[in-house]
Amino acid sequence: MTNWTQAQTPGTPPQSNAITDVACPFCxxxxxxxxxxxxxxxLRVTKNGCAKAVAGFERQVDGAKPQVDGRDVDLATAIKAATELIRASSLPLYGGLGTDVDGIRAVMALADKSGGVVDHALSEGQYRNFHVLQTRGWVMSTLTETRNRADVIVVLSSDLHKLHPRFFERIINVEQSLFSETPAKRTVYFVGKGLDQSAVKGPRIGDVITLPCDLDRVGEVVAALAAEVRGTPVAADTVAGVPAADIRALASRCQSAAYPVFVWAPVSFDFPNADLVVSTISDLVKDLNVKGRAAGLSLGGNEGATSAGAVASWQSGYPLRVSFASGKPDYDFMRYAIPRMLADGEGDLLVWLASFSPDLGPPATRVPTVVLGTPGLKLPSPPKVFIPVGTPGADHAGRIIRVDNVVALPLRDLGRSSLPKASDIFAAIELAL
Ligand code: SF4
Structure with a gap:
């Protein structure tokens, strides 16, 4: 149920229809x-929303109807058609997975029963991290710890302001911390050319320093930085166009800092062997922890990706890219990548779920497609079955796991529409199979 309260904004008249303390699921x-x-x-966002939140909450979603073969049908008919396609499939592929905890739990249950493969649309980026976590381990921070402790922030080749528009406002430029009402200013480094620095301003921001390398050469700069920290500096005047003296100065600043945090968004590391860059960052952080304290902070988690990885892990033991075709969870991050499977003609049905952004449309494919999507979802061609579903946190209640994997936040039913929950649709299909 929607929790209506009076707005408490000082200096502005209270609005009788104001909804306060709303959690935003759009990144x-x-x-x-x-x-x-x-x-x-x-819905209208009246306070504390970024452009991404406004676009997500204020979209018009009324009027969408379930469809089979492009014709409007009632919901029961669409569920029956989807069930028949899944029943007839020998290897259904469950992709997209833009949903909340309940949604991904329902997908896992259905994939288990139907012998399918489960993979999130943003897995490729996540796997740049997962691979390092699985093979080497790492030292990571949380949003809260970074907000309260970090004195040096090093942004690595990632346009954080575009991907997470309130990151600098909510985490970096906060006037108070748990430990001081007048905490010291922070130094912010940007490694990479052309990154949006427009939000890096305010009372907590001290020096803002750029090490301008091409974005896909960040690994060279991080490797040189790690070499400096280990006391084996590279013998070059520049690294990826960055003066060695600037890298030396950054190493020195990180070694003297109380809590430097290295921040990246895996989706931005879209170049060959990017997991090696994550691995180098991880090693650098470990080296800094020999004599001091430091951590990494990986952002991402858009389109419910963190929830999908977490639920897949706790239900199957593996972080996505899991097949249930053998009757038990089988994990292979290359073999069960849905984009690769579709390209190689594997799988005979695509079941796609995208309940947050209309941009998370399914890929063009020759296999029949069942889509559970937010109204207006971009589709490359009409699917066999389309079922419009609500967005968790706008059209129905739910839970979602934050990017740092330490908090599951409740999402509220804001009463935007009466669109059904994807988890209910999948549960109905599972029951009917
Ligand atoms: S930064 Fe992300 S979570 Fe915060 S309001 Fe914007 S879209 Fe929502």
Whole structure:
């Protein structure tokens, strides 16, 4: 149920239809301080929303109907058609997975029963991290720990402001910390050319320093930085176009800092062998922890990706890219990558779920497709079955796991529409199989 309260914004008249302390599901930060209002025109973000949140909450979703072969049908008919396709499939592929905890739990149960493969649309980025975590381990921070402890922030080749528009506002430029009401300013480094620094301003921001390398050469700079920290500096005047003296100065600053944090978004590391860069960052952080303290902070988690990885792990033992075709969970991060499987003609049905952003449309494919999607979802061609579903946190309640994997936040039913929950649709299909 929607929890209506009076707005408490000082200096502004209270709005009788204000909804306060709303958690936003439209990126992995899951900011939980938004204010919205609902009227006959739909939801409006009235406080603390970024452009991504406004686009997500204020979309018009009324009027979408379930369809089979492009024709409007009732929901029961669409569920029956989807069930028949899944029953007839020998290897259904469950992709997209833009959903909340309940949604991904329902997908896992259905994939288990139907012998399918499970993979999230943003897995490729996540696997740049998972591979390092699985093979080497790492030392990572959380949003809260970074907000309260970090004195040096090193942003690595990632346009954080574009991907997570309130990261600098909510985590870096906060006036107070747990430990001081007047904490010291922070030094922010950007490794990489052309990264948006427009939000890096305010009372907590000290020096802002750029080491301008091409974005796909960040690994060279991080490797040189790690070599400096280990006391074996590279013998070169520049590394990836960055003066060696600047890398030396960054190494020295990290070694003298109380808690430097290295931040990246895996989706931005879209170049060959990017997992090796994550591995080098991880080794650098470990080396800094020999004499001091340091941590990494990986952002991402958009489109429910963190929830998908977490639920897949606790239900199957593996972080996505799991096949149930043999009757038990079988994990292979290359073999069960749905984009590769489709390209190689594997799988005979694609079941796609995208309940947050209309941009998370399914790939073009020759196999028949069942889509559970937010209205307006971009589709390369009409699917066999389309079932419009609600967005968790706008159209129905739910839970979502924040990008740092330490908090599951409740999402509220804001009353935007009466669209069904994807988890209910999948549960109905599972029951009917
Ligand atoms: S930064 Fe992300 S979670 Fe926060 S309001 Fe914007 S889209 Fe929502």
């Amino acid at each position: 992995g930060l899951v900011c939980d301080d938004l204010e919205l209002a609902l009227d006959e025109n739909g």
